[in-house]
Amino acid sequence: MSPLEISDLITAVDPATGRRLPVRRAEVVERLRAHGDRRAARIVAELPADQDGVLDGVAVDRLLISVHTELQRLSEELRIGERLVHLLRPLFTAIRASGVPGPYRLVDIGCGLGYLVRWLAATGALAPDVELLGVDLDAALVGEAGRLARDEELRCRFVHGDALALPEAATVYVSTGVLHHFPEPALTDFFAAQGASPALAFCHYDIAATGLAPIGAWMFHRARMRHPLGRHDGVASARRAHSDETLLRTAAASGMRPLLYEPRRVANPFCTTLRPVLGLRPHLEAPLRQALGRSSRRLLGPEQLAQAAP
Template structure:
């Protein structure tokens, strides 16, 4: 049975309406006990609930905002914004090359939480003035807090409560950080298929690299930086649920999309690579993207290259040494 994250169990929304659904504390405790995770069950048993055993929604909202605030500090320390721009900047350069430099483009962050990525991009202007920034999340409390923070910081971005694929506006690029491991089995391929069926030109999803060191690193980081036991637990569970490179590329192989992985596990330094993205681009964007990335394009591989151990003609030792410095180009 896969490791369960407490946050997935205590906040449940209707997939169609987006309405918050009541969650009984005892049901969650029982499910965690059945999954063989008594520590997580004890954490949930200590959460406030009403006489009907339904978890207090306001207390859960406060807890989730607190945990995500601590996650933002981790993102800052791991320089997640810079890592994404290392890939997103040449991606938008390639899109501008094809679509025209005066066009208006739209980046949609799926599962944006407190909106750290969108707010960081807005504050730095890293992608240029002609990229509209939108964060979307199914958790209304997180969206409201993200919107409050953006207004307080005077940022040109917005946040929407709902399904990212139901927006009236057309996305140019879909992105996410730390979302992919939440999709299990067929749902992962369906997630990529939904983006391929849209009018988007590309997607770029960062998630935890599935290395043997990932759970240990997650335990160290979250133990040092997360105060609430829920955040510490879910951080390690996320690392244990991370998808392998092969799983991601297989799921992202959908009609109309060229799937690529940046810094695959076997060709990077496990001590440095914590997050890495899987990209999906319209096939005609591959050459412009590689040109925009320059030498860093050697770290960008497809499934056919991954099975051979890396880009054609590469020296595994030398390539690993250059690619293992994290996401820096």
């Protein structure tokens, strides 16, 4: 049974309006107990609730902002910005070479506190013809992302809502640490929605499903995270990570060309922590491979993955 993450259960949003819905503490505790996760149930039982047993929204927001602030260190230590740019720069080179005129829009789905978008804006790692937009369903997290960007006077924007229902089209969708939150049918829908949009490509980074991932996650979260919720969800994330095969299969539902960069079979499991699944409009594969140069050998489609040595 795939573990549950507490952070997915203690907030709820009306998908149509984006408004927060009440969450009953006892129902979350019962769900976690029924799932066999008594530790998570104990963590939730200690969160503040009102006299009707509804979780205190302000306290939950504060807690999630603090856990995500600690989580930023993981993004820093894993150099998530540099990793993304290693693929995004050649990808935008390929898009420009294919004759699609700019400006372009990069949309970070589930941006949380917006670390990635703020890092891209602060470093100027992508050319100025790429607009940077972070989107999250969680109003408190994305509100804090916007506040930090204003404080830092960065050229990027943050929007509260469903990134896949924006009035403004994305050229490229990206995400970090989001895919494992979706069970396989929802992951298929997630990719299909991007394929049905005018976007030219997606590039989603998530935890590599290696045997070492839960141990690595335990060590990092033990050392770096203070709140038991962060420690719990960090390890649960690693245990929920999707396999390379699942990622390629579900990404294919987009109708785009599915590719994995540094999949398990061609990478050292001690070095592989986060790795991306890509979807490309087919005409972009050749120019992307050309722009990637030697690194292109690490970009594999389903047929190449099947041939790669186990």
